[in-house]
Amino acid sequence: MSEANGYKSGSRLEKLLRAGHFVVTGELGPPQSADGEVICQKARLLKGKCDAVNITDNQTAIVRLSSIGSGIICLQEGVEPIVQMTCRDRNRLAMQSDLLAAYALGVRNLLCLTGDHQSFGNHPTAKNVHDLDSLQLIHMMAKMRDEKVFQCGDPIKGAEPRFFIGAAANPFADPFDWRPYRLLKKVEAGADFIQTQLIYNVEKFAEYMRRVRELGLHERVYILAGVGPLKTPGMARYMRDKVPGMEVPDALVERMEAAGRDIPKEDKEARNAAWREEGIKITVELIEQLRQIEGVAGIHIMSIEWEEGVGLIAERAGLLPRPTVGELEDR
Amino acid sequence: MIIGEQKPLEEIKELIGDARKVLVAGCGTCVAVCSAGGEREAQILASALRLAFQVDGNSREVTEATVQRQCEWEYIDPLAEQVAESDVVVSLACGIGVQTLVERFPEAWIVPGLNTTFLGMPQEQGIWVERCQACGQCILGVTAGICPIARCSKQLLNGPCGGSHDGKCEVNPDIECAWHLIYERLRKLGKLELMLRFQPAKDWSVSRDGGPRRIVREDLRVLPET
Known part of the structure; x- marks a missing residue:
């Protein structure tokens, strides 16, 4: 059916991008428990504030309710999930099997990731898998959809999983000169859309995009620029100094510091509010700058453990209301 | 050794x-x-x-x-x-x-x-480093003689992940990013096109994953197979 109407997956995200909308995606981190209600609550906060929501897969290598399971709960809440899958925890058998199930249960968007190393998480003595890398995962899923074959080459005799296939890009990781080519490899492997790492250094991202356009990739793949609100000056400094592949300019760290400077330390609530306000302000400014860059097809708002943030940012950036599916089909 | x-x-x-x-x-x-x-x-x-x-x-x-x-x-x-x-x-x-x-x-x-x-080598007096995982299908010919199976923390085959920073691995700043090393060496030798090639899923059956391995060389054997 999807083939007949020209869509690869027919997901809401795919339809909106195809229709030329500037899309907004959010992010939902599943709980470290079997409490599905947490997902329902977060989904309700995100509903209507973005077009689809990434569901992280044991992010930072900490065991959480699975991304597929959480994605199904989101669907029940009327929120379209982008299920993330990492190469760390599953071999090619488990990946295909789980993704067949995800598709059968209604998931249509998939983000293929390498995965954080297990040494960062709460099971550092675990054995990692990495049977496939993220490019090979993208390639496998594209072949399942477009050629109706399993990774081994055997034909899929029934319905094939037709995902809108996403991949991540970190323009700030090294070597910088290689990054546009890594994106090229992901596109050639079959990626339909890209979500980038958090962007704070717009100048460097613009240079990355210039090179991406030189390779013509902006016309072959939808690129969603990643943003996320800084919540405290401490978080800003930590991300600047300690997180590999992350660039936070000093000016932004200083703005976060200045935001709470005149508020007495004892008044924690007021200081937190001031910091969060500044964080949102910065994010909105970043979105305005990123929208101007040719080839940016949307924004991915990563508001970790602050799901309300997505709506606040989308509102202030003039990205609400989000188009409805009905409107879309009228076009 | x-x-x-x-x-x-x-x-x-x-x-x-x-x-x-x-x-x-x-x-x-x-x-x-x-x-x-x-x-x-x-x-x-x-x-x-x-x-x-x-x-x-x-x-x-x-x-x-x-x-x-x-x-x-x-x-x-x-x-x-x-x-x-x-x-x-x-x-x-x-x-x-x-x-x-x-x-x-x-x-x-x-x-x-x-x-x-x-399996590795002495890097300097008192320091030994890993260089091979005996995966059974050597890919050093396309990775500039630097093994990502042994040296990349995630055994990636298609270039560095997003955790490569200043030539170091996200896991630990003491670990060199194998793919950064591969990139730099290919670049210097004018062979970067090798890195643009898509490396398909690896055949792990010739690695330990296929079960304990054995080599039989009939040309060298003196005892009949029992």
Whole structure:
């Protein structure tokens, strides 16, 4: 059916991008428990504030309710999930099997990731898998959809999983000169859309995009620029100094510091509010700058453990209301 | 070569248990070069055990012997008598040496005195580094002679992940990013197009994942297959 109407997956995200909308995606981190209600609550906060929501897969290598399971709960809440899958925890058998199930249960968007190393998480003595890398995962899923074959080459005799296939890009990781080519490899492997790492250094991202356009990739793949609100000056400094592949300019760290400077330390609530306000302000400014860059097809708002943030940012950036599916089909 | 590291004395003592007669068996090849299980280390361990048992107040008989290679039967045959007289043999060879002893001397109780850590090389005096995982299908020809299976923390085959920073791996700043090294070397040699090639899913069946491996060379065999 999807083939007949020209869509690869027919997901809401795919339809909106195809229709030329500037899309907004959010992010939902599943709980470290079997409490599905947490997902329902977060989904309700995100509903209507973005077009689809990434569901992280044991992010930072900490065991959480699975991304597929959480994605199904989101669907029940009327929120379209982008299920993330990492190469760390599953071999090619488990990946295909789980993704067949995800598709059968209604998931249509998939983000293929390498995965954080297990040494960062709460099971550092675990054995990692990495049977496939993220490019090979993208390639496998594209072949399942477009050629109706399993990774081994055997034909899929029934319905094939037709995902809108996403991949991540970190323009700030090294070597910088290689990054546009890594994106090229992901596109050639079959990626339909890209979500980038958090962007704070717009100048460097613009240079990355210039090179991406030189390779013509902006016309072959939808690129969603990643943003996320800084919540405290401490978080800003930590991300600047300690997180590999992350660039936070000093000016932004200083703005976060200045935001709470005149508020007495004892008044924690007021200081937190001031910091969060500044964080949102910065994010909105970043979105305005990123929208101007040719080839940016949307924004991915990563508001970790602050799901309300997505709506606040989308509102202030003039990205609400989000188009409805009905409107879309009228076009 | 095979790199090993001696187990802590306490763990070795635990493995020895109540055995009265202890033979410490060194190996004169790889583990001697990495100063973990050669003749010198066998002597030192035997002395340390004697001392420790003395302190504990129970007398044991600890002897040592080192052969050139514990991984070949003809080299370990001369140990037969000493092994037979011992209650336990602490092998300071790699895991292969331990098992070669076990296969040759099925009546003896053999325990490891080393942790076999990796296949690698000495980088400088006192530092050894991993270089090969014996994956069974060498890809060094397309990765500029730098192995991402052994040296990338995630064994990636299509370039560096998003955690590569200043040439270092996200896991630990002491780890060099293998793909950064590959990129730089390919760039200098004008062969970056190799990195643009999509590397398909690896065939792990020739690695350990296919089960224990075996090579049969009919041209070299002298015994008929049993």
